Amino acid sequence: MSSRALESGDDLALQRLHALFGFRAFRGVQRNVIDRVLAGQSTLAVMPTGAGKSLTYQLPATMLDGTCIVISPLIALMHDQLRSAEANGIRAATLTSVDENRAETVARLRAGDLDLLYVAPERASQSHFRELLSQCRISLFAIDEAHCVSEWGHDFRPDYRLLRPLMDQFPQLPRLALTATADAHTRADILTQLGIPEEGMIVAGFDRPNIRYAIGTRDGLTQQLRRLLAANPGPGIVYAQTRAATERLAEALSDGKREVRAYHAGLAPDVRAANQSAFVGSEDMVMCATVAFGMGIDKPDVRFVAHAGLPKSIEGYYQETGRAGRDGDPASAHLFWGADDFARARMRVQEVDETRQQGERTRLSALGALVETAGCRRAILLRHFGETPPETCGNCDNCLEPPKALDATVTAQKYLSAVARTRQMFGAGYVESILTGQSSERASSQGHDTLSVFGIVDGEEAALLKPVQRALLVRGALLPTEHGGLMLGPEARGYLKGELPLDLVIPPKRERERGRKGVTRGGSQALNPVGDPLFDALRALRRDLARENGVPPYVVFHDSVLRDMAGFRPQSRAAMADLPGIGASKLDAYAEKFLEVIRQF
Numbered sequence: 038m039s040s041r042a043l044e045s046g047d048d049l050a051l052q053r054l055h056a057l058f059g060f061r062a063f064r065g066v067q068r069n070v071i072d073r074v075l076a077g078q079s080t081l082a083v084m085p086t087g088a089g090k091s092l093t094y095q096l097p098a099t100m101l102d103g104t105c106i107v108i109s110p111l112i113a114l115m116h117d118q119l120r121s122a123e124a125n126g127i128r129a130a131t132l133t134s135v136d137e138n139r140a141e142t143v144a145r146l147r148a149g150d151l152d153l154l155y156v157a158p159e160r161a162s163q164s165h166f167r168e169l170l171s172q173c174r175i176s177l178f179a180i181d182e183a184h185c186v187s188e189w190g191h192d193f194r195p196d197y198r199l200l201r202p203l204m205d206q207f208p209q210l211p212r213l214a215l216t217a218t219a220d221a222h223t224r225a226d227i228l229t230q231l232g233i234p235e236e237g238m239i240v241a242g243f244d245r246p247n248i249r250y251a252i253g254t255r256d257g258l259t260q261q262l263r264r265l266l267a268a269n270p271g272p273g274i275v276y277a278q279t280r281a282a283t284e285r286l287a288e289a290l291s292d293g294k295r296e297v298r299a300y301h302a303g304l305a306p307d308v309r310a311a312n313q314s315a316f317v318g319s320e321d322m323v324m325c326a327t328v329a330f331g332m333g334i335d336k337p338d339v340r341f342v343a344h345a346g347l348p349k350s351i352e353g354y355y356q357e358t359g360r361a362g363r364d365g366d367p368a369s370a371h372l373f374w375g376a377d378d379f380a381r382a383r384m385r386v387q388e389v390d391e392t393r394q395q396g397e398r399t400r401l402s403a404l405g406a407l408v409e410t411a412g413c414r415r416a417i418l419l420r421h422f423g424e425t426p427p428e429t430c431g432n433c434d435n436c437l438e439p440p441k442a443l444d445a446t447v448t449a450q451k452y453l454s455a456v457a458r459t460r461q462m463f464g465a466g467y468v469e470s471i472l473t474g475q476s477s478e479r480a481s482s483q484g485h486d487t488l489s490v491f492g493i494v495d496g497e498e499a500a501l502l503k504p505v506q507r508a509l510l511v512r513g514a515l516l517p518t519e520h521g522g523l524m525l526g527p528e529a530r531g532y533l534k535g536e537l538p539l540d541l542v543i544p545p546k547r548e549r550e551r552g553r554k555g556v557t558r559g560g561s562q563a564l565n566p567v568g569d570p571l572f573d574a575l576r577a578l579r580r581d582l583a584r585e586n587g588v589p590p591y592v593v594f595h596d597s598v599l600r601d602m603a604g605f606r607p608q609s610r611a612a613m614a615d616l617p618g619i620g621a622s623k624l625d626a627y628a629e630k631f632l633e634v635i636r637q638f
Contacts, residue, residue: 050075053096057125059619064089066241070213071097074177079212079233081183083224084241086217086359087337091118094179094213095127098152103176107155110182110194113313115155117335122153124592126622129153132160146173158185162199167206178204180231183214187226192356201232217243218356221423243355243422247362250414251434252372252407253544254507258345259289261373266290266323269369271340272316275325276357278346278378286345287325300326318589320580328357337364338591343371347378350400351407351421364595374408376510380517383526405511411435411442411542438545445541448498448505449532453514453525455490457533459483461524468523469502504541512539565596571638572603578634582627593627594618606635 050071054060063071066084070093073080084090098105109115115131122129128151130142145151146169160166178200180186186197204212214231228235255261262275275290277283280301287299296319298312316324317336324330328348342361348354354372362368379401386397407417415430429436455468470477471485474492485491494502506523509515509532516526531537566572576590576599583590598618607613610628619628 049100050096053100054092055620057096057099057127057620057622058092059614059623060617066239067093069239073237073239074211074213075100077209077211079231079237081214081216081224081227081231081233081238082241083216083219083239083243085243085245086356087245087247087363087365088217088241090181090215090217091121091335093215094177095122095125095153097177099127101176103149103174104146104151105153105177105179106161106170106175107153107179107181108158108161108197108200109155110158110185110192110197112157114181114335115157117317119155120588120592121335124588124623124626125620127152129155131155133157143169149174158194158196158200161203162196167203170203171206175207175210177210178207178212180212180214182216183227183231184216184219184223186214186230187219187223198230201230204232217359218352220352220421242424243419244415244424244426245359245362246430246432247365247367248358249367249369249432249434250358250372250418251369252374252414253434255345255373255375258373259286262286262290262343262345263292265341265343265371266295269341270295270321272319272321272336272338273323273341273343274330274339274357274360275323275343275345276328276330276348277325278327280327282345283325283327290323290325295321295323297323297325300324300330302327302329318583320576320590328353334360335363336360336589336591338366338596339363339368340366341369341371343373345373347374347382347404347408348372351403351418354404354407355418355422364591364597366597372408376507377517379405379511379513383513383516409508409511409542411440411540440545441543443501443541443543444538445501445505445508446532446535446537446539448494448501449509449514449539450535451490451493452502452505452509453529453533455488456515456523457525458488458490459485461518462520462522464521465503465506465523468506469499472502473499501541504543505539508539508541565600566603569603571606571635572599574634574638575599575602575631578630582630594623602631602635606638607632608636 054063065088066082067089070080070082074093074097082090082093094105094107109118112133112135115133119129119131130145130151132139132142132154136142146154180200182192185192185194187193212231212233214227214233216227219227224238228238266273275286277286280303283299283301287297291297298315300309300312312324313334316322317334339361342358344357348357358370361370382401386394386401389397403421407414410417413429413436414433416426416428419426451472452468455472459468459471471480471488471491472494476486480486506515512528513526514528514532516524518524528537532539579590579593579599582593595618598616601616605616607616610624610632613619613628613632614624
């Protein structure tokens with residue numbers, strides 16, 4: 038393969054890294070992946086969000102002869118990556134249905150005037166696109182969000198399965214598949230579907246150490262979210278399960294001081310686009326959205342992600358929380374769940390094709406283990422993806438403030454017995470009244486005050502009834518009836534016979550106050566120099582430059598770069614060039630303006 042990199046020595050990759058991106062060293066497995074690409078070897082790279090996946094094709098694209106074709110699933114994501122690439126001096130373009138300069142882009146492609154061309158899989162799989170590429174010099178195929186190619190993945194896109202013929206037409210070119218969320222089964226499927234040899238897989242791991250995980254039950258959700266927003270002044274996403282819930286939460290959380298908007302597929306396209314654009318360019322907006330929002334956004338400075346209900350799977354939860362802290366700064370992920378989430382999820386499992394039901398039940402059980410554990414949340418996440426993490430991480434709610442674990446097996450047996458003896462017709466409140474021996478006309482008329490379970494729970498055990506009921510719903514030992522009652526679920530027999538234990542997790546006391554402290558430590562208040570007039574002035578300049586150039590502020594510089602400027606106070610262009618994250622293109626565009634502000638202080 039003809040390659041400017043291979044002709045100029047091994048250190049050119051590092052030189053180009055510093056010139057383009059302002060970094061003097063690669064992170065994690067970036068160098069391993071780039072070396073394989075430059076050597077013409079096809080590769081599947083599984084790297085956590087925020088680990089710099091896009092750099093592994095952007096940098097080689099500037100070193101290889103020809104254009105790198107990047108296949109990406111969403112137009113918004115392509116345009117976001119285009120802005121960042123161009124800001125770093127990379128010759129890039131998109132070829133999408135909404136671009137008005139398609140003829141110009143094709144001409145640039147034919148003339149060899151592009152390092153990167155971003156296209157959707159629907160276009161890339163067409164025969165006319167293959168014909169176009171056969172007339173051009175192409176250097177590399179990069180398949181972003183590669184888990185979309187697998188039916189085992191959580192974001193399956195059929196058009197990804199049609200990419201193999203395109204790449205097979207250029208057998209001499211390397212293929213680079215990139216994903217952050219793929220378990221072992223999905224990884225194997227990606228290799229097969231995209232024609233990448235097994236020895237070409239590089240798995241960097243799934244850990245996002247800068248994200249603090251916190252999971253708790255819903256208890257006054259609006260107030261819980263308001264406290265979360267108050268403790269996290271940076272941009273954030275609140276995921277809700279329905280379109281109506283996104284609008285309801287956006288209205289409830291709007292306080293007139295901070296902008297909160299809604300995003301879902303039911304909004305008019307222009308409203309949806311305006312809301313997304315405003316969020317991408319904001320330094321403090323909160324978006325209440327369905328999970329459709331986020332995949333098309335590469336916004337690095339999201340400081341928190343909150344789930345107002347149960348996600349669909351561990352993979353979905355990992356991907357959605359991974360939208361926080363892509364810049365490497367501390368961020369937090371919060372999940373507020375209820376037993377009714379699991380009840381609804383079990384109902385949905387019954388509605389899917391029978392061949393998929395066992396897989397869906399397994400996914401639901403994995404979520405149950407995550408939300409109910411007394412152990413490390415991060416360890417459960419990483420073990421799900423096949424890793425062997427330490428028992429504690431020091432950066433999740435359970436590691437920071439360990440809860441108590443209580444054997445509630447006997448209480449669970451009492452609860453299930455009461456449901457069975459009251460003929461599986463009544464709701465939680467009535468079942469608890471029978472167990473605690475509360476006489477009532479209703480209990481007397483039903484003859485329930487004479488049952489053996491009447492009044493068998495008292496004292497401290499009575500306080501366990503609600504969390505026990507919640508735990509039994511999570512585990513499928515209880516199910517809700519269509520009339521609001523409770524019935525025995527398929528797992529009830531194991532608990533009644535004592536074959537299955539019920540370990541109950543008791544959160545630390547004063548959970549709300551402690552949660553607020555934890556949110557603050559993991560949020561954005563400690564990130565940037567509070568009250569530093571120079572940092573504030575640099576941020577204001579960045580905001581003005583972003584507005585002038587029609588790009589989000591983070592495309593100009595990340596917060597970490599501004600912190601370095603405020604801390605080191607460079608006085609010359611050469612000194613500024615030494616700061617990480619300032620490549621040659623940005624140095625030319627912005628150095629003098631930022632130096633002028635620094636000199637004023």
